[in-house]
Amino acid sequence: MLPALLQGLADRLPSCCAICRAWPSQPLCESCVAQFNQPALRCRTCAMPIHGGVTQCGQCLREPPPLDACLCAVPYTYPWAEVITRFKFGANPALARPLALLFRSADGVEEALDQGDWLLPMPLSEERLRERGFNQALELARHLSPTKIEPQCLLRVRHTPAQSTLARSERRRNVAGAYAVDPLRSDQLVGRRVVLIDDVMTSGASLFAAAAEVRAAGAAHITGLVLARTE
Numbered sequence: 001m002l003p004a005l006l007q008g009l010a011d012r013l014p015s016c017c018a019i020c021r022a023w024p025s026q027p028l029c030e031s032c033v034a035q036f037n038q039p040a041l042r043c044r045t046c047a048m049p050i051h052g053g054v055t056q057c058g059q060c061l062r063e064p065p066p067l068d069a070c071l072c073a074v075p076y077t078y079p080w081a082e083v084i085t086r087f088k089f090g091a092n093p094a095l096a097r098p099l100a101l102l103f104r105s106a107d108g109v110e111e112a113l114d115q116g117d118w119l120l121p122m123p124l125s126e127e128r129l130r131e132r133g134f135n136q137a138l139e140l141a142r143h144l145s146p147t148k149i150e151p152q153c154l155l156r157v158r159h160t161p162a163q164s165t166l167a168r169s170e171r172r173r174n175v176a177g178a179y180a181v182d183p184l185r186s187d188q189l190v191g192r193r194v195v196l197i198d199d200v201m202t203s204g205a206s207l208f209a210a211a212a213e214v215r216a217a218g219a220a221h222i223t224g225l226v227l228a229r230t231e
Contacts (some may be wrong), residue, residue, distance in 0.1 A: 001186065001221055007224070009112050010131055014139070015027050017029040017032055018083050018086065018095065018098075019032040019036070019079045019083065020032050021226065025050060026098065027067070027094075027097070027098035028083070028098045028099075028101075028102060029111075030081070031178050033102065033105075035103075036037045036074070036078075036079055036080065037073075037102065037105070039076055039106075039107060040075070040106060042071075042229070043056050043057040043070070044056055044069055044070070044163065045060045045064065045065050045067050045068070045069065046059070046060050046065055046067070046070050046072050046201075046204055047070040047071060047072040047224075047226060047229045048064055048229065049075075050230070064121040064181070065208050065211070066208055066211040066212045066214075066222065067196075067207070067208070067211050067222050067223065067224045068090065068221045068222055068223060069096065069108075069112065069222075069223040069224070070201075070207075070223070070224040070225075070226070071106060071107075071108050071109055071112060071223065071224070071226070072106065072201065072225075072226045072228060073102055073103045073105065073106035073109065073226075073227050073228065074102065074106075074227065074228050074229075075228065075229060075231050076200055076202075076228040076230040076231070077231070079231065080227075080228050081228070083095065083099070084099070084130075084199055084200060084227065084228055087099060087136060087199075088132065088136045088199060088200075089132065091133055093133075093134050093136075093139050093211055096136070096139035096140055096142070096143055097143050099140060099227060100140050100143030100144050101143075102227075103144060103225070103227055104144065109225060111150075112195055112223045112225060113144055113145045113148075113195065113225075115193055116145070116148060116193050116194065116195035116223065117193045117194065118148055118150045118153065118188065118189070118192055118193075118194050118195070119144065119145050119148045119149045119150070119194040119195045119197055120149075120150060120153055120154045120194060120196050120197065120214065121135060121137035121138040121140070121141040121151055121196075121197045121198075122154070122196060122197065122198040122207070122210060123135065123136040123151075123154055123155055123156040123179070124137075124156055124207065125156045125158070125159035125160070127132065127159045128156075128159070136199045137197050137198050137199055138151055138195055139189075140199060140227060141197045144197065144225075145195075148195075149152075150188065152182060152185065153181060153185045153186075153188060153189065154179060154180075154181060154182075154196075154210060154213070154214065155179065155181070155182055156179060156182050157177070157178065157179065157180045158177055158178045160174050160175060160178050171202075171203045171205035172203070172205040172208075172209070174205070175205050175206050175209045176209065178206075178209060179209050179210040179213050180213055181213050181214060181216075181217040186217040186218070188218045188219070189214060189217045189218055189220075190218035190219075191218060191220045192219055192220060192221075193219075193221040193223070194214050194219045194221070194222050194223070195222075195223045195224075195225055196210055196211060196222065196223070196224045196225065197225050197226075198224070198225075198227070199226070199227045199228065200227065200228050200229075201224070201226040201228070201229045201230065202230045207224050207226070211224065
């Protein structure tokens with residue numbers, strides 16, 4: 001994360017929009033955000049698009065996930081997929097700030113952040129952290145509610161192949177046992193409202209596996225906040 005003085009200077013410098021390449025501009029210009037950030041009705045527990053006035057999708061009704069709520073800002077489609085890829089894999093953590101502002105604009109996110117006691121960014125394995133150089137979920141959390149972050153509470157205890165390389169049917173098995181709550185910090189979660197932060201949600205296997213561990217540690221309410229959701 002940039003020191004406060006450098007971040008303040010960076011915010012005042014002209015930049016190029018990451019989508020339309022307009023210059024000078026904000027990193028995500030107002031025109032692109034308005035054009036590509038159309039709200040959609042989504043399942044309240046997995047954030048999949050739904051229709052017909054219902055509040056939950058059929059999958060969540062059949063098999064309720066370990067989340068009380070799940071919110072996302074944008075669909076994982078053009079142009080957001082490309083922007084997030086640049087942020088996540090392109091060694092560009094500076095995009096965390098404008099993406100967090102986009103995150104906050106989503107319906108319900110501000111309320112979830114205000115009501116949450118702890119923000120837990122989804123952790124990376126040591127191998128993955130060395131590859132990327134930073135944890136994208138942690139960088140987003142730092143710009144969402146820095147005083148509520150507890151980055152060492154939820155741990156990644158097992159390295160696994162990337163979920164994107166696996167079939168949907170294999171993803172849940174891939175992350176089984178990959179997350180754990182630090183036993184020295186588990187008391188902090190008892191009876192608390194916890195917010196899990198991640199950048200992209202696909203099948204939900206990773207987020208649900210982490211949420212199950214947080215629930216087992218005694219959390220009273222768990223909200224998943226994901227920047228983008230595949231559809």
